[in-house]
Every structure is written in C-alpha cells, then in structure tokens.
Amino acid sequence: MIIGKVVANVVSTEKHPHYIGHKLLMVQVLDAYGAPKGKPLLAVDGVQAGIGDTVLVVDEGGSARSVVGDEKAVTIRTAICGIIDRIDIEGNT
C-alpha cells in the first residue's frame, strides 16, 4: 500500500462498465514524511475520501477489486482503502 493525498476529483460519464457507480479521485503519492513523490495517479474511492485527505492507496488489481467489492471488475487496479489520520515515525518530531 502507498500513502497519497487527494488533490482532485475526476468526473467521467463515458467510461468502461466496470467503473460505473464508482467515484474517481486523483491522488498525489507522498513519501513517509508527507513530501510529494512521483506523478499523481487516479484511484477508485472505497472510503468516501475527499480533496485534501491523506489516504491509503492500493495499486494492485486483486486488492483494488476487493475494495470495490466486485471481483469481476478486472480492469480496476488502483483504489483508496483508508483515510490516514496520523503517521508516527520513531525519532521524528
């Protein structure tokens, strides 16, 4: 799982049937200290996240399909499975 921050919501009408009924959010990947790392990606929302939330993201097909609860949605790969309240790192103030 990776840590990210929701930076935008994405609206799409014409889409693959597997994505119907799912909210799409754009997530900027972060490192453990909250600094942006790499390019943003799109994820299906499984936890009612919103813009500004720090979230837990899975970028693996089987995990993402279990988040959306549809094991036949084989084209879904990235999903948000948690909203992070806090990250404690030893030795970090």
Place this chain on the structure above:
Amino acid sequence: MKLGKVIGRVVCTKKLPCFDGLKLLLVQPLDHLRMEAGPPIVAFDTVKAGEGDLVFFESGKEAAQANPNGWFNPADAAILGIVDAVNAEEVS
C-alpha cells in the same frame, strides 16, 4: 489509473491478431493541474475517445483485461473513460 489527453492516433497494419479492431491512441499523461507528467504512451481505446479528449487510462495487466478480443494479450495500456471535469482545489 492516470489522467491523460489524447494527442494523436497510431495506425498499425501488421499487428498481432489480438489487436484486430482496436483503435490505438497516443496519450499524454497529465497531473491534476493538467501539466504534462511523463512521456506519451500508446493505449488502445474502449470508449470511443478521440484526439483532444481528456481521458483516464489503466496500465499493466488490468488494461489487457479490457481487450474485447480476450484477456490473454500483450496490451499494457487501455483508455477506460472520457473525463468530463477535473475539480482540483489548492490544498496546503
């Protein structure tokens, strides 16, 4: 998944049979401010997208699963939706 913009079409006559009937498009990945994020890639289309459209695309084995000719094929990027709007707020 990533956000992208269709910037061109790729025509390919000699190709594997599993790519028959697929439209190949050149997609520029974008970030939430619609700035370019990485080099363009070639993706096959499942939603009748066209040049200039804002789309979202999947990469990896999940993309191959969207191929109507069957799941066992070498495609590694597929356009899965046309994006109507990206609502980004400045967050601190």
